[in-house]
Every structure is written in structure tokens, then in C-alpha cells.
Amino acid sequence: MINKNSPVPLYYQLEEYIKGLIEKGELQPGETLPPEREYAQKYKISRMTVRQAINQLVNEGYLYRQKGKGTFVSERKIEQPLQGLTSFTEEMKARGLVPGSQLVHFEIIPAPSPIAEQLTIAENTPIYDIKRIRLADGVPMALETNYISAHLAKNLTEQIANESLYDYIEGQLKVRIDSATQVIESSIASKDEAALLNIAEGAPVMLIQRKTFQKEGTPIELVKSIYRADRYKFMIELKR
Amino acid sequence: MINKNSPVPLYYQLEEYIKGLIEKGELQPGETLPPEREYAQKYKISRMTVRQAINQLVNEGYLYRQKGKGTFVSERKIEQPLQGLTSFTEEMKARGLVPGSQLVHFEIIPAPSPIAEQLTIAENTPIYDIKRIRLADGVPMALETNYISAHLAKNLTEQIANESLYDYIEGQLKVRIDSATQVIESSIASKDEAALLNIAEGAPVMLIQRKTFQKEGTPIELVKSIYRADRYKFMIELKR
DNA sequence: GAGTGGTCTAGACCACCCC
DNA sequence: GGGTGGTCTAGACCACTCC
Numbered sequence: 001m002i003n004k005n006s007p008v009p010l011y012y013q014l015e016e017y018i019k020g021l022i023e024k025g026e027l028q029p030g031e032t033l034p035p036e037r038e039y040a041q042k043y044k045i046s047r048m049t050v051r052q053a054i055n056q057l058v059n060e061g062y063l064y065r066q067k068g069k070g071t072f073v074s075e076r077k078i079e080q081p082l083q084g085l086t087s088f089t090e091e092m093k094a095r096g097l098v099p100g101s102q103l104v105h106f107e108i109i110p111a112p113s114p115i116a117e118q119l120t121i122a123e124n125t126p127i128y129d130i131k132r133i134r135l136a137d138g139v140p141m142a143l144e145t146n147y148i149s150a151h152l153a154k155n156l157t158e159q160i161a162n163e164s165l166y167d168y169i170e171g172q173l174k175v176r177i178d179s180a181t182q183v184i185e186s187s188i189a190s191k192d193e194a195a196l197l198n199i200a201e202g203a204p205v206m207l208i209q210r211k212t213f214q215k216e217g218t219p220i221e222l223v224k225s226i227y228r229a230d231r232y233k234f235m236i237e238l239k240r
Numbered sequence: 241m242i243n244k245n246s247p248v249p250l251y252y253q254l255e256e257y258i259k260g261l262i263e264k265g266e267l268q269p270g271e272t273l274p275p276e277r278e279y280a281q282k283y284k285i286s287r288m289t290v291r292q293a294i295n296q297l298v299n300e301g302y303l304y305r306q307k308g309k310g311t312f313v314s315e316r317k318i319e320q321p322l323q324g325l326t327s328f329t330e331e332m333k334a335r336g337l338v339p340g341s342q343l344v345h346f347e348i349i350p351a352p353s354p355i356a357e358q359l360t361i362a363e364n365t366p367i368y369d370i371k372r373i374r375l376a377d378g379v380p381m382a383l384e385t386n387y388i389s390a391h392l393a394k395n396l397t398e399q400i401a402n403e404s405l406y407d408y409i410e411g412q413l414k415v416r417i418d419s420a421t422q423v424i425e426s427s428i429a430s431k432d433e434a435a436l437l438n439i440a441e442g443a444p445v446m447l448i449q450r451k452t453f454q455k456e457g458t459p460i461e462l463v464k465s466i467y468r469a470d471r472y473k474f475m476i477e478l479k480r
Numbered sequence: 481g482a483g484t485g486g487t488c489t490a491g492a493c494c495a496c497c498c499c
Numbered sequence: 500g501g502g503t504g505g506t507c508t509a510g511a512c513c514a515c516t517c518c
Contacts, residue, residue, distance in 0.1 A: 009486080009487060009488090010487080010488075011487075011488085029457065030456070035502075035503060035504085036503085036504070037502090037503085037504095045488080045489085046488060046489045046490065046491090047489095047490085047491095048288070048487095048488070048489075048490090049487080049488060049489080051504090051505090052487085052488090059299070061419065061457075064455045064456055064457075065503095065504060065505090066496095066497085066503085066504080067495070067496050067497080067503075067504055067505070068495070068496035068497035068498080068502080068503050068504065069496085069497060069498085069502095069503065069504080070497095070502090070503060070504075071503090071504075072456065074455075074456060074457040075360075075453075075456055075457025075458055076453060076457035084478060084479060084480055085478040085479060085480040177480050178304075178479070178480055179301065179477060179478060179479050179480060180477070180478045180480075181475065181476070181477050181478075182475065182476050182477075182478060183473050183474070183475050184424060184446075184473065184474040184475075184476070185446070185469060185472075185473045185474070186426040186427070186444045186445055186446040186467075186469035187426070187444055187469060188428075188444050204426045204427055204428050204444055205426055206424075206425070206426040213315075215304040215314075216270070216304055216312065216314060216315055217269065217304075217314040217315025218315055227426075229425060229426035229427060232425075233423050233424065233425045234423070234424040234425070235421065235422065235423050235424075236421070236422050236424070236476060236478075237419060237420070237421050237422075238324060238325040238419060238420045238421075238422060238476075239324060239325060239418070239419050240324055240325040240417050240418055240419060240420075249505080249506060249507090250506080250507075251506075251507090275483075275484060275485085276484085276485070277483090277484085277485095280509095285507080285508085286507060286508045286509065286510090287508095287509085287510095288506095288507070288508075288509090289506080289507060289508080291485090291486090292506085292507090305484095305485060305486090306484085306485080306515090306516085307484075307485055307486070307514070307515050307516080308483080308484050308485065308514070308515030308516035308517080309483095309484065309485080309515085309516060309517085310483090310484060310485075310516095311484090311485075
């Protein structure tokens with residue numbers, strides 16, 4: 001199970017191994033994990049290395065510890081596809097739907113003051129203004145507007161914009177998306193929005209404004225999305 | 241700064257010390273932290289202990305690391321009051337509003353099948369059914385319905401229910417709230433809801449269904465909330 | 481080559497839980 | 500008292516970055 005000659009860190013090998021046991025059901029919720037010292041002895045690794053593996057799984061919610069008693073498998077399965085920060089494309093795939101896109105606007109504009117401020121760039125710096133209708137199994141699901149600095153997003157084409165922007169940012173630009181803040185509100189569809197989403201004017205919609213960051217805390221892009229309330233629910237997991 | 245005779249763990253002392261420097265602005269965003277080995281030498285502690293302190297701060301978003309370069313202070317300040325799992329009471333206080341409550345329903349009922357299932361208790365087990373109008377500065381903000389097992393919530397009174405339920409759960413019951421899942425949707429107010437919230441029928445509202453858990457993954461309670469869209473936005477931070 | 485974080489070791493003592 | 504996780508040490512070698 002543990003290969004000392006692998007370039008993969010030992011703690012990570014153990015972490016994946018234990019996670020696998022939980023996901024395959026070989027370790028049942030509520031069950032006690034073997035003691036840390038046992039893992040250390042069995043795989044001929046240090047206890048600190050075992051702890052590093054287990055720490056990760058505790059942070060991710062797979063396990064929990066009780067002082068003096070042991071380490072246990074959490075009752076609740078982690079809802080993998082729905083937690084964390086995902087793109088529309090990733091999320092729809094996770095739900096078993098086929099994601100699609102219809103570009104309705106693609107332009108480079110000088111950044112208006114409020115957007116420039118949010119992206120921490122100078123006013124009137126060129127930014128991409130991209131508006132897309134997002135489809136799930138071919139049906140309009142949301143209206144999404146992205147703002148991203150043209151300086152950061154070099155050579156962004158209509159073609160790319162109509163596919164997965166996150167794949168482009170992480171794959172091509174080599175910019176790692178680390179976190180995001182989101183503001184979610186409930187609203188009703190305007191006439192234009194209703195037309196694009198193929199719903200009635202005044203129908204309930206969810207307005208989501210997202211700001212994504214690199215690990216240093218530098219903003220990457222702003223996204224304003226309008227989701228049809230009849231087809232979309234937003235799910236998250238919170239830690240106290 | 242570091243007291244070896246204190247019962248407070250060394251890594252935690254260092255963690256709080258560094259966090260303090262960041263919050264006081266003595267360590268500016270983007271600034272490089274002293275190397276781990278320097279902290280170890282300076283405070284006569286092991287480098288692993290230093291790493292434990294820094295790991296925590298990296299997880300919390302205060303710092304980030306770059307292999308071969310160093311550890312840096314994140315650009316973005318963590319929005320303390322809005323992240324994580326908070327109660328209505330805590331959230332309104334954080335926003336500078338005075339939270340209030342108006343009890344409209346308080347009863348012990350046999351758990352209907354879907355609710356029993358969510359709480360992982362047997363059908364018809366007695367549960368509290370509590371409905372409250374939640375106020376901010378005296379104005380209706382949300383309509384909240386809580387379901388909690390009567391077996392778990394012993395001696396829950398109308399008096400307590402009308403104050404902070406989270407304070408009661410953690411303070412009196414000694415049950416530690418660890419995490420929650422939330423489903424957020426956009427909807428429009430029904431006639432009854434509109435009347436209680438003092439808004440027009442058909443006005444946009446946000447429907448939030450929360451399920452809270454203990455660290456073992458055992459469900460604690462279910463909450464269904466209906467928020468006025470004109471007065472409430474939901475803010476969260478996501479990690480990739 | 482010097483400095484940094486990433487990984488890892490082989491021990492140690494403590495506080496807590498259960499018998 | 501024996502087992503558990505929590506903390507801590509004093510080293511080590513590696514990969515990476517920068518000069």
C-alpha cells in the first residue's frame with residue numbers, strides 16, 4: 001500500500017489509501033480507525049507522517065478525533081461535487097447534466113471605476129466583458145457576465161470564452177484559482193433577462209456575484225450570474 | 241512572546257502572535273515572513289512546531305507559501321464576521337443591527353417521515369416545531385422554522401426558543417455545532433409569508449434550508465428560513 | 481551555492497479515557 | 500495502568516528559487 005520509492009509523499013499515499021477505504025465503505029461511519037502508532041509500525045513510517053495524513057482527512061471532514069479514545073469515521077459522507085469552488089461547467093457535469101454556452105457579448109472595454117476597484121487595477125484599464133447564456137442539457141440555466149483584466153487574460157478569444165473559462169485560466173494562463181467570495185441575492189427577472197433565459201418577466205431569479213482570487217489574494221475576475229430559480233438551487237457546506 | 245511554561249501550546253502561542261502582527265498591520269499584505277528556521281532559533285523551539293503554527297494560518301487564509309521563496313502575508317483580509325457558520329443572532333450583531341425575535345409557533349409534534357429521515361431519528365419521534373419572525377432593528381427580516389429532536393433538546397422552553405437557539409444548544413446542551421449544509425433558492429412570498437414579513441405577496445424571497453451537524457456527523461437540527469430579498473444578501477467565502 | 485519551504489525520522493512526555 | 504491522541508524535539512535530505 002505504501003511505496004517508499006515513489007515520488008508521491010508518504011503522507012499523501014496513506015491519506016489516499018484511507019480515503020479510499022472510507023469511500024469504498026470498507027471503513028464504516030462511526031468505526032474506529034486503527035491507532036496512529038499501528039499505522040506507523042505497519043508501514044514502517046514515522047507517527048508524525050501518519051498524523052499528517054490523518055490531519056488532512058480530519059480537515060476535510062472524513063474523520064474526527066477524540067482525545068484519549070481514538071479516531072473515527074464521520075457519519076456524514078462528504079458531498080464531493082457540491083462543496084468548494086467550482087465553475088458552471090464543472091458543476092453541471094457533477095450533476096450529470098451536459099453544460100453548454102451561448103456567447104451573446106464579447107468585447108474589450110475600459111474598466112469602469114467600480115469594477116476596476118474590485119479587480120484592484122487602474123480605472124479604464126482594458127478588461128474583457130463577456131456575456132454568455134449558460135445551458136444545461138440545452139436549456140437556459142443562467143446568464144453569466146465575466147470581467148477579467150485583458151492584461152492578465154492574454155489572447156483570450158471568443159472561441160475560448162465560449163468554452164470553460166476556468167480551464168483556460170488554470171490551464172493556459174497557469175494562474176491557480178484559490179478562493180472566491182460570493183454574494184447571493186434573490187431577485188426577479190427583468191424584461192431582457194427574461195427573454196434571454198426564456199422565462200416570464202418578473203419570475204424569481206438568483207443573483208450571484210463572485211470574485212475569484214489567487215492564493216496571494218490578488219483578484220482574478222468578477223462574475224455576475226443570474227440563475228433561473230425554477231431550475232437551480234445553490235448548495236454549500238459551512239464549517240463553524 | 242513565547243512562554244514555554246504556559247499550558248498554552250507553543251504552536252498556538254506563535255500562531256496567535258503572528259496573526260496579531262497581521263491584524264495590527266505590522267506585517268503588511270505581500271510582505272515576506274521570516275523563515276521558519278529563524279522563528280525556531282529565535283524562540284528556541286523546533287522547526288516542526290513553527291510549521292504547525294504557520295500551517296494553521298495558511299489554512300485560514302492569512303498566509304501563503306511559495307516553495308523555495310518564502311511565506312507571505314495574503315493580500316486580502318479575511319472577512320471575519322461573514323465567513324463560517326453563524327446564527328441569525330450572531331450575524332445581525334456582526335452587521336451592527338439589533339437582532340430580535342417574535343415567536344409565532346411552539347409545539348412538540350411527532351416527526352413526519354421526511355424530517356425524521358433528515359435528522360436520522362425514527363418517524364414520529366417527538367420533535368420541537370418552532371416558528372419565529374426574525375427581526376433586525378425591529379423590522380421583519382426572515383421567517384424561521386426550526387426542527388430539533390425533543391430527546392436532544394431537553395427542557396427547551398418558549399422563553400429559550402425566543403432567544404438564541406445556538407447559545408442554548410452549545411451553552412446548555414453542551415452540544416458542539418461543527419458544520420452545516422445549506423440549500424439556497426430564490427422564490428416568491430406566499431400570502432401567509434408575505435403577511436408575516438410585512439411585504440407584498442409575490443415579492444422575491446430567499447429560501448434557505450440548513451441542516452447542522454456535530455463533529456461526528458450526527459444531525460442536530462433542521463432550519464427552514466425565508467428571507468426578504470430587499471433586506472438580505474447572503475455572503476460566503478469558498479475555497480477551491 | 482545559499483536559502484527557502486516540503487517531507488520525514490525516532491524518539492519523548494503529556495492529558496485524557498476506559499477498565 | 501494501558502492505550503489513545505496532542506504536543507514537541509533535533510536533527511536529516513529533497514526540490515525549488517534566486518543569484
